[in-house]
Amino acid sequence: MTVSPTRIPEATVARLPVYLRALNSLLDSDVRSCSSEELATAAGVNSAKLRKDLSHLGSYGTRGVGYDVEYLRYQISREIGLTQDWPVVIVGIGNLGHALANYSGFSSRGFRTVALLDADDSRTGELVAGLKIRSFDELTAIVHEHGVAIGVIATPAAAAQAVADQMVSAGIRSILNFAPMVLSVPDGVDVRMVDLSSELQILAYHEQRKSTLQPDDGVVA
Amino acid sequence: MTVSPTRIPEATVARLPVYLRALNSLLDSDVRSCSSEELATAAGVNSAKLRKDLSHLGSYGTRGVGYDVEYLRYQISREIGLTQDWPVVIVGIGNLGHALANYSGFSSRGFRTVALLDADDSRTGELVAGLKIRSFDELTAIVHEHGVAIGVIATPAAAAQAVADQMVSAGIRSILNFAPMVLSVPDGVDVRMVDLSSELQILAYHEQRKSTLQPDDGVVA
DNA sequence: TAGATTGTTAATCGATTAACAATC
DNA sequence: TAGATTGTTAATCGATTAACAATC
Known part of the structure; x- marks a missing residue:
C-alpha cells in the first residue's frame, strides 16, 4: 500500500524528468498552477500524452482547475526517487x-x-x-x-x-x-x-533525407 | 530509384549507430564475416530485431552464411549518410x-x-x-x-x-x-x-524499485 | 449552475518477437 | 544434397492519440 501500486510504462518513466524540468522552469517564473495544456507545451509533448503519463502516478490534478505546480513537482520527484539521497x-x-x-x-x-x-x-x-x-x-x-x-x-x-x-x-x-x-x-x-x-548520426540521417526529399514526397495514396 | 525506396522506422534509425559501432569493433578484431546472432550479441539486441532492422535497408546478407562485416558497415554508413562530409x-x-x-x-x-x-x-x-x-x-x-x-x-x-x-x-x-x-x-x-x-534520473527510478521490490513481486496471476 | 479541465476509455498506430519458408 | 542462416510473415505487445464522461 505504501509502494507504487502500479508499474509505470518505460516510455512514461523516460518522460518524467522532462516534466520535472518543465515544472521547475514554471516555478522559476512564479507560475503556481497550470493546465495539462500549459505543462505539455513547456515540456514539448501533447497534452493527451501528458495526462496519460500522469495518470500512471496517481490523480494529482483537479478537474476544471489544473495542477498545483509545486505539489505535482513533489509527487514526480518522489516517484522517481529524487527525494532520497x-x-x-x-x-x-x-x-x-x-x-x-x-x-x-x-x-x-x-x-x-x-x-x-x-x-x-x-x-x-x-x-x-x-x-x-x-x-x-x-x-x-x-x-x-x-x-x-x-x-x-x-x-x-x-x-x-x-x-x-x-x-x-x-x-x-x-x-x-x-x-x-x-x-x-x-x-x-x-x-x-x-x-x-x-545522436549526431541520427540527426545526419534525417538531414540527409531532407536534402534528397522529393517535393511530392511524404504522402502516399 | 537512387534514393532509399522505403521509409525506415524511427526505432530502427536509432539503432543503426549501435550496429555500426558493433561492426567496427568486430573489424578491429579481424572478424570479416558474422551471423545475425553474433552481430546482435555484439550490439546488445536480439537477433530477430537485428534482422528486422536490416531488412528495412535492403538485403545485404547471404542466407546460410551471414553478413560480410565490411560490406554491411559500408551499407549502414551510407544509409545514415556518413559517407558524406x-x-x-x-x-x-x-x-x-x-x-x-x-x-x-x-x-x-x-x-x-x-x-x-x-x-x-x-x-x-x-x-x-x-x-x-x-x-x-x-x-x-x-x-x-x-x-x-x-x-x-x-x-x-x-x-x-x-x-x-x-x-x-x-x-x-x-x-x-x-x-x-x-x-x-x-x-x-x-x-x-x-x-x-x-539518464541518471531514469536509473534512480529503477534502482529505487529494486530496493522496494517484494520477493514475490514481478508476476501477477 | 455553467464553464473548464482532468482522468479514462477505446481505437489506432508502431515496435517487438517467434517461427519458418526461402535459399545459399 | 544437408546444414545453416537470412529475410519475411503474422501474432503480440506496448505507446500514442482523440474523444468524452466525470467532476471540480
Missing part, C-alpha cells in the same frame, strides 16, 4: 568526466558526487569540482563507505568493461555509461548508455 | 563543449568540427582541440562559408534558446542540444536533446 561515483576524469563533475543538473536533483576516480595515478590529488581525484583502486572502499548505488563511466571505450566489472563486484547495480562500448553485466544490473555520436 | 559548429565551450570538441567519436564518423564559438569574447582565440575559439557573432558567416547543416549547443540553459534562434536564422536545420532546456524551433528544424541528468 543518491551518492554517485564518476570514473574517468578526462574532458567529459570533468564536465560531468561540474554539471549542476546532477547536484540539484538529489545526486551527490562522492568521488572522482581515474586510472592514471599521476592525476591523483588533482582538484576537480571541489573533489580530489582518487585512485581507481579505491572504488570498492568508496562504494561501501558511502553506499554508492550508481556509477558513471566516462573512460575511453577500451577501459569501460573493466571498470564496469569492478563496479559490479563492488556492489553497484546501476551504471550510466558514456564510453562508446556495449557493456556486458550480470542480470539485475542496469546499464544506460549515452552515446554522444549516435 | 558533415561540417559541425559547437556553441558554448565550457567543460562539456570542450569534451565534445575533443570527442574522437565525432571526427571518426564523418563529422568535422569547423568552429568553436563562445559568447564570452574574453575566450576568443583560446586554442581547444586544435581550433581557436571564435566569437558567437561569427556564427552566420561560418555557417555560410562551410555549409554547416548541424549545430551543437553546449551552453547553459539560459542561453540555449537565443543560440538556437540564431542557428535557425543562419540556415541550420539540425540541432543537437545539450542544454537542459526545451527549445522551440520552426517546423522543418530537427532538435535532438541529450539530457545528462535525465
Whole structure:
C-alpha cells in the first residue's frame, strides 16, 4: 500500500524528468498552477500524452482547475526517487568526466558526487569540482563507505568493461555509461548508455533525407 | 530509384549507430564475416530485431552464411549518410563543449568540427582541440562559408534558446542540444536533446524499485 | 449552475518477437 | 544434397492519440 501500486510504462518513466524540468522552469517564473495544456507545451509533448503519463502516478490534478505546480513537482520527484539521497561515483576524469563533475543538473536533483576516480595515478590529488581525484583502486572502499548505488563511466571505450566489472563486484547495480562500448553485466544490473555520436548520426540521417526529399514526397495514396 | 525506396522506422534509425559501432569493433578484431546472432550479441539486441532492422535497408546478407562485416558497415554508413562530409559548429565551450570538441567519436564518423564559438569574447582565440575559439557573432558567416547543416549547443540553459534562434536564422536545420532546456524551433528544424541528468534520473527510478521490490513481486496471476 | 479541465476509455498506430519458408 | 542462416510473415505487445464522461 505504501509502494507504487502500479508499474509505470518505460516510455512514461523516460518522460518524467522532462516534466520535472518543465515544472521547475514554471516555478522559476512564479507560475503556481497550470493546465495539462500549459505543462505539455513547456515540456514539448501533447497534452493527451501528458495526462496519460500522469495518470500512471496517481490523480494529482483537479478537474476544471489544473495542477498545483509545486505539489505535482513533489509527487514526480518522489516517484522517481529524487527525494532520497543518491551518492554517485564518476570514473574517468578526462574532458567529459570533468564536465560531468561540474554539471549542476546532477547536484540539484538529489545526486551527490562522492568521488572522482581515474586510472592514471599521476592525476591523483588533482582538484576537480571541489573533489580530489582518487585512485581507481579505491572504488570498492568508496562504494561501501558511502553506499554508492550508481556509477558513471566516462573512460575511453577500451577501459569501460573493466571498470564496469569492478563496479559490479563492488556492489553497484546501476551504471550510466558514456564510453562508446556495449557493456556486458550480470542480470539485475542496469546499464544506460549515452552515446554522444549516435545522436549526431541520427540527426545526419534525417538531414540527409531532407536534402534528397522529393517535393511530392511524404504522402502516399 | 537512387534514393532509399522505403521509409525506415524511427526505432530502427536509432539503432543503426549501435550496429555500426558493433561492426567496427568486430573489424578491429579481424572478424570479416558474422551471423545475425553474433552481430546482435555484439550490439546488445536480439537477433530477430537485428534482422528486422536490416531488412528495412535492403538485403545485404547471404542466407546460410551471414553478413560480410565490411560490406554491411559500408551499407549502414551510407544509409545514415556518413559517407558524406558533415561540417559541425559547437556553441558554448565550457567543460562539456570542450569534451565534445575533443570527442574522437565525432571526427571518426564523418563529422568535422569547423568552429568553436563562445559568447564570452574574453575566450576568443583560446586554442581547444586544435581550433581557436571564435566569437558567437561569427556564427552566420561560418555557417555560410562551410555549409554547416548541424549545430551543437553546449551552453547553459539560459542561453540555449537565443543560440538556437540564431542557428535557425543562419540556415541550420539540425540541432543537437545539450542544454537542459526545451527549445522551440520552426517546423522543418530537427532538435535532438541529450539530457545528462535525465539518464541518471531514469536509473534512480529503477534502482529505487529494486530496493522496494517484494520477493514475490514481478508476476501477477 | 455553467464553464473548464482532468482522468479514462477505446481505437489506432508502431515496435517487438517467434517461427519458418526461402535459399545459399 | 544437408546444414545453416537470412529475410519475411503474422501474432503480440506496448505507446500514442482523440474523444468524452466525470467532476471540480
